[in-house]
Amino acid sequence: MTMHDVGLPARDDLSPSRAEVYARVHAFDRPTLVLDVDRVEHNFDALQAGLGDAHIHYAVKANPAREIIERLVQVGSHFDAASRGEIELCLSQGARAETISFGNTVKRPSDIAFAYEAGVTLFAADAEEELQKIAENAPGAGVYIRLIVENSQADWPLSRKFGCHGEMALALLDRAKELGLDPAGFSFHVGSQTRRSEMWGPVLDQVLAVWAAAHEAGHKLRLLNIGGGFPAFYGEVIEPATAYAAGVMRQVRARFGDVLVMAEPGRGMVADAGVIAAEVLLVSRKSANELHRWVYLDIGKFSGLAETMDEAIRYQFATPRDHEAMGPCILAGPSCDSADVLYEKKMVSLPVGLTAGDRVVIRNCGAYTSSYSSVGFNGFPPLDVCVI
Amino acid sequence: MTMHDVGLPARDDLSPSRAEVYARVHAFDRPTLVLDVDRVEHNFDALQAGLGDAHIHYAVKANPAREIIERLVQVGSHFDAASRGEIELCLSQGARAETISFGNTVKRPSDIAFAYEAGVTLFAADAEEELQKIAENAPGAGVYIRLIVENSQADWPLSRKFGCHGEMALALLDRAKELGLDPAGFSFHVGSQTRRSEMWGPVLDQVLAVWAAAHEAGHKLRLLNIGGGFPAFYGEVIEPATAYAAGVMRQVRARFGDVLVMAEPGRGMVADAGVIAAEVLLVSRKSANELHRWVYLDIGKFSGLAETMDEAIRYQFATPRDHEAMGPCILAGPSCDSADVLYEKKMVSLPVGLTAGDRVVIRNCGAYTSSYSSVGFNGFPPLDVCVI
Numbered sequence: 001m002t003m004h005d006v007g008l009p010a011r012d013d014l015s016p017s018r019a020e021v022y023a024r025v026h027a028f029d030r031p032t033l034v035l036d037v038d039r040v041e042h043n044f045d046a047l048q049a050g051l052g053d054a055h056i057h058y059a060v061k062a063n064p065a066r067e068i069i070e071r072l073v074q075v076g077s078h079f080d081a082a083s084r085g086e087i088e089l090c091l092s093q094g095a096r097a098e099t100i101s102f103g104n105t106v107k108r109p110s111d112i113a114f115a116y117e118a119g120v121t122l123f124a125a126d127a128e129e130e131l132q133k134i135a136e137n138a139p140g141a142g143v144y145i146r147l148i149v150e151n152s153q154a155d156w157p158l159s160r161k162f163g164c165h166g167e168m169a170l171a172l173l174d175r176a177k178e179l180g181l182d183p184a185g186f187s188f189h190v191g192s193q194t195r196r197s198e199m200w201g202p203v204l205d206q207v208l209a210v211w212a213a214a215h216e217a218g219h220k221l222r223l224l225n226i227g228g229g230f231p232a233f234y235g236e237v238i239e240p241a242t243a244y245a246a247g248v249m250r251q252v253r254a255r256f257g258d259v260l261v262m263a264e265p266g267r268g269m270v271a272d273a274g275v276i277a278a279e280v281l282l283v284s285r286k287s288a289n290e291l292h293r294w295v296y297l298d299i300g301k302f303s304g305l306a307e308t309m310d311e312a313i314r315y316q317f318a319t320p321r322d323h324e325a326m327g328p329c330i331l332a333g334p335s336c337d338s339a340d341v342l343y344e345k346k347m348v349s350l351p352v353g354l355t356a357g358d359r360v361v362i363r364n365c366g367a368y369t370s371s372y373s374s375v376g377f378n379g380f381p382p383l384d385v386c387v388i
Numbered sequence: 389m390t391m392h393d394v395g396l397p398a399r400d401d402l403s404p405s406r407a408e409v410y411a412r413v414h415a416f417d418r419p420t421l422v423l424d425v426d427r428v429e430h431n432f433d434a435l436q437a438g439l440g441d442a443h444i445h446y447a448v449k450a451n452p453a454r455e456i457i458e459r460l461v462q463v464g465s466h467f468d469a470a471s472r473g474e475i476e477l478c479l480s481q482g483a484r485a486e487t488i489s490f491g492n493t494v495k496r497p498s499d500i501a502f503a504y505e506a507g508v509t510l511f512a513a514d515a516e517e518e519l520q521k522i523a524e525n526a527p528g529a530g531v532y533i534r535l536i537v538e539n540s541q542a543d544w545p546l547s548r549k550f551g552c553h554g555e556m557a558l559a560l561l562d563r564a565k566e567l568g569l570d571p572a573g574f575s576f577h578v579g580s581q582t583r584r585s586e587m588w589g590p591v592l593d594q595v596l597a598v599w600a601a602a603h604e605a606g607h608k609l610r611l612l613n614i615g616g617g618f619p620a621f622y623g624e625v626i627e628p629a630t631a632y633a634a635g636v637m638r639q640v641r642a643r644f645g646d647v648l649v650m651a652e653p654g655r656g657m658v659a660d661a662g663v664i665a666a667e668v669l670l671v672s673r674k675s676a677n678e679l680h681r682w683v684y685l686d687i688g689k690f691s692g693l694a695e696t697m698d699e700a701i702r703y704q705f706a707t708p709r710d711h712e713a714m715g716p717c718i719l720a721g722p723s724c725d726s727a728d729v730l731y732e733k734k735m736v737s738l739p740v741g742l743t744a745g746d747r748v749v750i751r752n753c754g755a756y757t758s759s760y761s762s763v764g765f766n767g768f769p770p771l772d773v774c775v776i
Contacts (some may be wrong), residue, residue, distance in 0.1 A: 014457075061724055061766045104724050104766070106670045106684040109745070127672030129744050148613040148674060161682075162455025165675035192726070194423035282494045284515030286536060287553040294549070296494040302760065309697070309727065332751035336449055336470040336492050338580070338696065356517050357497070372690065373763050375770045378449045378492070379473025382763045 003039040014254065016361075020318070022388050023277040025363050031299035031372050031386040032277045037064075037071045039259025039273035040366075044163075046074050047230065047265055050245025054252075054261035057101055059228055060086040061275065062266030063274070067387045069093040078179045078265045081120075084111040091118060101225075103187075105130060105146055105162055107249035112137035121195060124169030124187060126164045128175055135179035144225050146189075149206045153199040154191025155236075156312050163269060164188045166210040173219045185259070190226065193237045193267065193313070194229040197247030208255045215331060223260045232364050236315050241268065267367040274366025276304065276383070280358040281334055292328045295350060299359060300333010300340040304365070305385035308342040316363040320352035329354075335378040400498075400583065404749075408706070410776050411665040411749050418444070419687035420665045420772040421450070421758050425459045427661035428754075431629060432463050435653055442640075442649035445489055447616055448510025450654030450755040451662070455640045455775045456480040472499040479506060489613075491575075491652065492551050493518060494536055498526035499695060512613075514552045514562055523567035530570045532613050534556045534577075537594045541587040542579025542617060543624075544700050552574065556600040561607045573611030574599060581701070582617040583626045583656065585635025596643045606725065611648045614640060620752050622702050629656065631672040655755040662754025664771070668746040669722055682718045683738060684747060688721010688728040691747025692753070692771035694760035696730040702750040709739035717742075724764040 016024070017122070023170040048056060057074050057080040069312045070093045072079070078099040081087045090100050097119025102112070106297060112123065116138035123134050126146040134141055148163035164172065169186065184311040190203045214221055224250065231238045238243040239247065245263075252261060282296040299305060306314040330345040333340040342348075395450035402410070403644040407424040435442060445468040446460050452474060460467070466487040469475045478488050485507025490500070495516045497624075500511065505682045511522050514534040522529055524567040536551035552560065555771060557574065564571040578591045595612070602609055614636065619626040627635065633651075670684040687693060721728035730736075759773040 059724075064764070064767065081767070083767035085764065085769065087767075089767065104722070106720075106722050108669060108686065109724075129672060130671055133744060140702050145597075159729055159732075160674065161720050161726050162724075163674070164672070168673070168675045171676070189726075211729045256640055281496060282517055282521075284513055284517060284552070285556070286548065286551070287556045288559070296600060298496065306762075332494075332495050332549050334492070334496075336447075336550075336578075341547055341549050344547075371762065371765045374694075374759065375761050375763050376452070376473065378559050379452065379469070379471035379475075379477065381473065 046241040050242040059266030151191035155193035185221040187225030190225040192230035230265040232271030271367040276362040276365040302377040304369040318361040434629035438630040447654030539579035559732035574608040575613030577615040578617035618653040620659030658754040664750040690765040692757040706749040
């Protein structure tokens with residue numbers, strides 16, 4: 001089959017990824033995430049080249065496809081798991097338990113016990129009650145305390161859901177010791193989609209202040225978990241992965257010296273390894289004199305594109321008509337849910353000739369799509385996944 | 389087993405529902421939606437008593453549990469389906485095809501063809517392109533045109549995603565005729581969670597203006613689909629179902645006379661037939677001097693409580709400690725997702741003694757929970773459903 005077979009022109013200007021080429025030349029019965037696992041390996045290598053001797057713990061929640069985990073085990077990645085389910089997944093693909101950290105600060109006691117029995121030795125916490133659960137179910141385990149940091153430069157700053165403030169963190173180090181745990185260090189998150197490495201500086205300064213206070217208080221910390229925030233391309237320029245990672249590490253080493261560093265890329269590891277093959281279901285106007293169109297796709301907020309909430313992540317679209325004239329559209333999903341509108345405040349530019357049945361490729365959809373998909377809202381099946 | 393077995397006091401003041409009693413006296417391994425199908429039948433009867441000779445088309449998307457559809461078929465309900473999957477579900481439970489309307493205005497052509505072949509005769513549309521798809525795949529079918537209405541009195545006014553303006557609607561009636569379709573009437577949606585029947589008046593006036601214009605233009609319309617909007621109790625007083633439905637119908641009959649009326653209750657049919665049995669995973673403060681607590685449940689935005697987006701739907705919580713002193717909390721879900729915070733702008737009052745492991749019953753969760761649940765975000769399984 002050639003690209004011409006499905007009416008999509010070659011687009012040399014955009015040098016489509018392998019996943020995109022695959023999505024263009026194949027037909028799909030329903031919205032499908034096409035995943036290129038070689039690209040994931042490429043990204044691992046690129047990030048590791050910049051991170052040097054820091055350990056990569058892939059954030060499994062970004063995309064738990066079995067084939068991604070399998071490949072990352074092969075290339076020597078470590079893993080950050082959010083749940084028992086993710087730990088089981090990693091173990092099933094051959095990951096050694098000691099390479100898996102249980103990074104959710106909100107854990108079910110029985111899941112902590114499961115992880116401990118399986119050989120997981122490192123757990124996250126940001127509260128005394130969590131330390132107690134860990135001490136009871138994983139006696140003597142290593143813990144890192146998650147800090148709240150101010151991170152207003154990220155495209156998508158995190159809420160205050162995770163972490164605690166400095167003085168509380170110091171108290172938790174003390175408490176961990178009292179409980180017989182091994183307080184290894186701190187973690188933080190710079191904010192989702194932090195596009196340039198220099199944006200890390202102010203956040204690292206905040207962490208360093210708490211780190212220094214902990215040492216003054218007698219804690220010999222050895223581990224700094226720098227979390228995620230590694231960006232993907234959603235229309236705004238980002239630094240290439242190796243340069244970005246190296247830029248972060250230079251700033252880390254300048255402040256923290258020769259500590260053990262772990263990083264948890266998720267989006268930055270898998271986003272550009274996937275595209276979604278979708279289709280236009282309807283193009284309409286609400287009245288004859290309305291300037292913009294409404295374009296309805298066969299995929300929406302509840303079937304994979306949850307990260308369009310508040311229009312936070314702006315996906316890029318490719319259609320067979322991109323050489324034609326373009327115009328602004330409100331983009332919406334296929335469900336009978338009034339909230340299933342993808343982009344409205346900031347409209348999307350799409351070909352004016354776009355019509356029902358046209359195919360659409362949505363770029364850089366490898367992260368936070370398939371696992372966010374609902375089990376069957378409106379009777380639509382979950383996002384299909386095709387690994388190439 | 390008695391209620392005492394799991395430490396939950398009797399709460400005569402709140403006269404817990406049958407589902408709530410069940411949730412209190414049983415243990416669950418993971419978050420579980422407990423559904424009382426008898427309550428659904430009760431609600432059907434109560435709504436039908438008020439709606440008179442209007443046809444109830446249950447909005448399947450609100451809760452597609454097989455047992456709910458089965459019971460509603462038994463009591464004579466009709467159905468509003470959003471997709472082929474929902475049509476198949478209804479047919480599998482014995483619904484006659486002619487009682488199913490295909491109410492999504494954004495349909496896949498092959499799904500229209502499937503519905504038509506199966507015997508479905510009534511389709512929604514709000515755009516010319518949709519009429520063309522219907523004419524090609526369901527020749528001669530009945531169609532109703534969805535109108536956009538202003539509905540600022542609903543707790544959750546809808547976006548402009550569905551419907552078209554009056555002059556476009558008239559043009560679509562003409563176009564439907566040209567295409568050999570049977571333009572039967574109009575539909576609209578008054579807005580989700582419209583708490584009092586008198587709020588319908590201004591919306592019905594808008595629809596009547598278009599209806600009258602259509603008759604002047606020579607269209608003999610016979611069907612008015614009044615959609616959903618039938619409320620559930622989320623902490624603010626609502627009119628009882630029969631009185632509410634009767635109040636709506638009085639206003640409809642006063643304006644539209646003896647037309648065929650169909651109504652599509654979803655939330656109003658099933659919300660109070662279900663409760664979610666959940667558990668506290670963690671209670672914490674971000675710093676020692678912070679006034680409010682963070683309470684983390686084992687269920688969140690991505691595992692069933694999607695309607696907490698923008699804190700729109702405010703669920704009610706019951707715990708075994710509700711007789712103790714109460715205090716404000718930020719409530720969050722269990723996932724490693726910073727957006728998985730349920731209530732923060734307007735905090736929730738929960739017992740100050742609340743602690744990890746405490747059970748929580750979330751009331752009136754029968755609508756828009758189980759089907760919104762993600763397939764496995766963070767490795768958590770979808771919301772379990774237990775029909776009593």
